[in-house]
Amino acid sequence: MELSVQNCLDGVGISLLSEWDVLIFVHRHGASLTSADQIARLIGYESRVVSDVLDRLEREKLIERSRPSQGVRFYRILTPTDAGRRRCLQQLVSLSESRAGRLLLTKRLKPVPSEIRARTTIG
Amino acid sequence: MSESGLVKTGIKGLDSIFLGGIPRTNVILVQGVTGSGKTLMGLEFIYRGITEYNEPGLVVVFETNPDKIIRDAAGFGWNLDELQQQKKLQIIFTSPQVFDQELRSPDSLLLETASEMGAQRIFVDGIGLLNLGLSARDSVHGGYRELLQQLIESLNRENLTAMLSLEVGITRVSIAAVEMADFLADTVIQLGRERDGRRTRRCLEVLKSRGQDYEAGEHTLQITGSRGLEIFRRVQAPLRANSKQPTSSTMRSVIGVEAVDTLIGGGIFDGSTTMVVGVSGVGKTVLGTQILREGALRQKTRGLLISLDEHPAQIVRNAQTLGLNLEEQVADGTIQILFESPQELDIDSHYARIIQLIEKHDIQRMVIDGMTSYSTAIGEVSVYRDFFHALVAYSKQRLMTTFFNYENPEFLGISSYMPDFPLSSIVDNLILMSLVEINNSLHRCISVVKARGSKHSFDTREFVIGQGGITLVPLEQNLAPELPLQSYSSLLSRAPTRFSLAKRINGAAAVQVKE
Numbered sequence: 001m002e003l004s005v006q007n008c009l010d011g012v013g014i015s016l017l018s019e020w021d022v023l024i025f026v027h028r029h030g031a032s033l034t035s036a037d038q039i040a041r042l043i044g045y046e047s048r049v050v051s052d053v054l055d056r057l058e059r060e061k062l063i064e065r066s067r068p069s070q071g072v073r074f075y076r077i078l079t080p081t082d083a084g085r086r087r088c089l090q091q092l093v094s095l096s097e098s099r100a101g102r103l104l105l106t107k108r109l110k111p112v113p114s115e116i117r118a119r120t121t122i123g
Numbered sequence: 124m125s126e127s128g129l130v131k132t133g134i135k136g137l138d139s140i141f142l143g144g145i146p147r148t149n150v151i152l153v154q155g156v157t158g159s160g161k162t163l164m165g166l167e168f169i170y171r172g173i174t175e176y177n178e179p180g181l182v183v184v185f186e187t188n189p190d191k192i193i194r195d196a197a198g199f200g201w202n203l204d205e206l207q208q209q210k211k212l213q214i215i216f217t218s219p220q221v222f223d224q225e226l227r228s229p230d231s232l233l234l235e236t237a238s239e240m241g242a243q244r245i246f247v248d249g250i251g252l253l254n255l256g257l258s259a260r261d262s263v264h265g266g267y268r269e270l271l272q273q274l275i276e277s278l279n280r281e282n283l284t285a286m287l288s289l290e291v292g293i294t295r296v297s298i299a300a301v302e303m304a305d306f307l308a309d310t311v312i313q314l315g316r317e318r319d320g321r322r323t324r325r326c327l328e329v330l331k332s333r334g335q336d337y338e339a340g341e342h343t344l345q346i347t348g349s350r351g352l353e354i355f356r357r358v359q360a361p362l363r364a365n366s367k368q369p370t371s372s373t374m375r376s377v378i379g380v381e382a383v384d385t386l387i388g389g390g391i392f393d394g395s396t397t398m399v400v401g402v403s404g405v406g407k408t409v410l411g412t413q414i415l416r417e418g419a420l421r422q423k424t425r426g427l428l429i430s431l432d433e434h435p436a437q438i439v440r441n442a443q444t445l446g447l448n449l450e451e452q453v454a455d456g457t458i459q460i461l462f463e464s465p466q467e468l469d470i471d472s473h474y475a476r477i478i479q480l481i482e483k484h485d486i487q488r489m490v491i492d493g494m495t496s497y498s499t500a501i502g503e504v505s506v507y508r509d510f511f512h513a514l515v516a517y518s519k520q521r522l523m524t525t526f527f528n529y530e531n532p533e534f535l536g537i538s539s540y541m542p543d544f545p546l547s548s549i550v551d552n553l554i555l556m557s558l559v560e561i562n563n564s565l566h567r568c569i570s571v572v573k574a575r576g577s578k579h580s581f582d583t584r585e586f587v588i589g590q591g592g593i594t595l596v597p598l599e600q601n602l603a604p605e606l607p608l609q610s611y612s613s614l615l616s617r618a619p620t621r622f623s624l625a626k627r628i629n630g631a632a633a634v635q636v637k638e
Binding site: 028030031034070072074 | 213214216217221224228231236
């Protein structure tokens with residue numbers, strides 16, 4: 001089971017807890033018209049962390065961002081075109097729906113350094 | 124207003140409250156307490172717009188997780204995920220501050236999205252939260268008003284028909300905020316959730332709607348798991364005037380039940396209403412069943428039997444024991460039976476179901492068995508009276524012949540036709556069915572005491588219930604060892620006095636001789 005989780009995380013390209021938290025936030029909110037600051041406030045991270053993560057997730061083609069307008073953008077989840085990666089993402093999302101699954105993910109993901117982390121939420 | 128100028132909400136019953144729909148681009152405010160159905164109304168407005176009128180829409184939420192909206196909507200069979208994939212729907216999660224800023228921004232991403240997808244409708248859930256972003260001073264001193272004005276202005280500019288939900292009672296200046304929003308919105312719908320005894324009842328009232336007339340007053344709102352919202356026009360609302368509406372008919376139809384046709388003068392007017400009053404067990408239900416069956420078999424009129432007391436299967440079985448086979452008519456739809464439990468009866472929705480059945484099956488003859496159960500279930504005299512008036516008015520509009528069975532509680536003598544709710548003046552015809560004690564046995568008898576526009580008989584006639592239903596005992600036939608019924612007076616008092624046969628002149632009792 002754990003091996004499978006690690007395989008999925010590697011397949012999707014997620015290694016940090018903050019990456020997972022931001023990704024799952026965007027996934028759950030479908031289309032969010034917001035700012036990195038606002039996301040950071042909602043999930044309990046420093047703004048800088050969320051900004052970096054959003055950049056990385058966009059590069060990894062896991063999310064898409066619209067042009068900026070008055071400091072906000074549309075953030076939407078992107079469905080991976082690769083079937084294997086898509087399946088991995090679906091498995092991870094399913095896993096995060098239970099407490100046991102979320103704890104498992106916490107164990108497998110690297111935490112954000114404490115000096116830049118206000119509070120971490122999983123799921 | 125022409126049909127094209129109206130937006131149909133698609134919410135069952137709501138468009139008829141607005142007499143067809145709401146003027147396009149009106150800003151519709153839906154306000155109410157927690158759990159009154161505001162979010163559901165907004166979602167259904169968008170969902171029906173897309174699926175029934177091909178009008179794409181946006182949903183903007185501030186607090187609710189879109190995932191949960193999609194999940195909850197699935198419970199009603201609405202696949203919002205699919206609509207999002209088809210680019211006909213976009214659920215947007217944002218903050219009140221960003222939303223406010225977006226609507227004022229010339230390069231607004233939100234309005235750009237609306238334009239790209241050709242959105243014609245937008246639902247914003249929780250505009251009261253816009254107020255929370257303001258300082259207490261701003262909020263009181265016009266800040267909130269200005270914000271709402273900006274919001275409404277932006278929505279109008281984009282030609283979007285907007286529905287905004289406002290929770291009553293969450294903000295610090297809630298009364299002022301609600302009044303302000305009420306004033307600025309074009310259409311205001313108030314949703315309520317209240318206790319009625321130990322049950323919860325939802326209701327809807329249109330407080331205003333610019334540019335149109337609507338059905339005023341408090342209507343019933345129900346949430347149906349399999350469909351969504353349904354609004355039932357309040358029973359008290361009078362029928363809208365219609366020039367084509369027939370006021371009365373000069374057509375007289377044979378009922379097909381000898382007991383009634385003979386006494387009432389050869390039949391009754393189409394569209395007339397008849398109250399059948401009698402004690403329990405006298406044969407009112409049998410008469411009603413017979414009237415419907417005769418209508419279906421011989422007059423080719425479709426019938427509806429409404430009961431709050433007996434299930435359809437029981438009604439069919441009981442009729443069967445008297446040789447009145449209803450199975451065939453029920454199976455082929457010429458007779459409909461509507462049963463609804465009197466427990467927690469919601470009169471608006473019950474009335475709507477009756478009307479739907481009548482219109483769907485083109486009912487021409489209706490029997491309500493009986494009114495006493497309604498008076499118990501409804502409780503409130505004015506509501507009961509309004510329900511009854513509505514049924515009578517509707518029957519007359521359709522020229523439907525209607526019979527109301529009323530169980531008179533007085534076993535020994537009738538001091539009034541309907542002692543608890545005196546409504547007999549409303550009906551055209553009044554038939555009394557009584558039990559009369561002669562010697563040591565009870566006899567059934569029937570009298571017509573009122574038949575508007577008819578030369579009816581004032582005789583009280585004995586009848587029997589047997590195979591085939593009710594039949595009158597022939598006047599000269601003395602079936603029982605006693606004298607025939609016409610040999611007595613004071614029958615309706617249930618203390619009959621016998622006359623001497625020798626003293627009768629031309630069949631009428633002229634001289635009373637006690638024997």
